[in-house]
Amino acid sequence: MFGNYLDGEFGNSGVISAFPDPDRHEPATPERSPEGRRKYRTIWISDIHLGTKGCNAELLIDFLDRVDSETLYLVGDIIDGWRLKKKFYWPAAHNDIVWRILKRAKRGTRIVYIPGNHDEMFRQFTGLNFGGIEIRRAAFHDTADGRRLMVLHGDEFDTVMLSHRWLAFVGDALYHFMMGLNNWVNAGRKALGLPYWSLSRMAKHKVKNAVEFIGKYEEVVARAAAERGVDGVVCGHIHTAEHRMIDDIEYWNDGDWVEGCNALVEHADGTMEILHWPEEIARREAQEAAEAEAAATPAAVAA
Incomplete structure (x- = not known):
């Protein structure tokens, strides 16, 4: 069902329709052992935009290989259907992400997928189960400490999406141009041994209109939650x-x-926090470097 539909959506490419079977295929990037992963009660991730060059697939693979949870919410825009219709792009790393998600479902993680506006083609399958993944239009989550949370992608409250869909597509094109610049900047930073840095994120926080839009959007979403x-x-x-x-x-x-490159997590006691994965990687690498230096010092002294 999904294969035939997606073949038609993306020009009979056959790539996305042939999602990797974690029981029969191995990923191009080998999976780290599940042992020793950081355990959470719940993880929420969204806006991965598989099928675009802007997707930070390597960082997400690192994240998925180092954390685990009882429940994983995929909160929309996992696949970018808008961009794939214009130009097909699906590197091995994007298949590796799909492989890891399907593998979690096989291992017993409850996975709830709430399609967004960029992967809205999956909304017609709401209520179905695909490879152990529940497809929902929205969901309600009860935390360990008794709070009830509404979970949804959020495009329902975007005035541009609702009133001027053509403008949303124009904005999408400009946004992906910015993402292209972001890729060039970070390729240079990586060559210099510098950590990941988001050009578009910096620009967004500097532009007054963007800041005002975000604030209004948050208030509209919160008001809708209060009404429910x-x-x-x-x-x-x-x-x-x-x-x-x-x-x-x-x-x-x-x-x-x-x-x-963020994720929202819930701990066993119900407390929640946002993880900023580039910062997590920077801390981990600094700790590993310090440990390596400490281990090398006694050997140097003995010599």
Whole structure:
């Protein structure tokens, strides 16, 4: 069913329709052992945009190989159908991400997929189960400490998406141009041994109109959550990881894997936090370097 539909959607490429079977295929990037992974009760990720050059696939693979959870929410824009229709792009690393997600489902992780506007083609399958993945239009999540959270992508509250869909496509083209610049900048930084840095994220926080839009968007989403009688809301869509109280509603945005490379996690006791994965990698590499230096010092002294 999915294969035939996606073949038609993306020009009979046959690539996405042939999602990797984790029981029969191995990923191009070998998976790290599941042993020793950081354990969470719940993980939320969104806005991966598989099928675009802006997707930070290597960082996401590193994340998926180092964390685990009882439940994983995929909060929309996992695949970028808008871009794939214009130009097909699907490197091995993107298949490796799909492989890792399907492998989690095989191992017993509950996975809930809430399609967004860029992967809206999957919304017609709402209510079905695909490879152990539940496809929902929205969901409600009960935390370990008793809070009830509404989970949805969030494009439902984007005035540009609702009123001027053509403008959303124009904005998407400009955004991906910025992502191209971002890739060039970070290729140079990587060559110089510098950590990942988001050009578009910096620009977004400097532009007054973008800041005002984000603030208004958060308030509209929180108001919708209040009307549904929940304690809080988790969404994605605007590529801006955030946590704040808006009146009595707890607003969470789990960020993205194009700009910030963020994830939202719930610990066993119900406490939640946003992970900024480039910072996690920088801390880990600094610790490994310090440990290597400490181990080398006694040998140098003995010599």
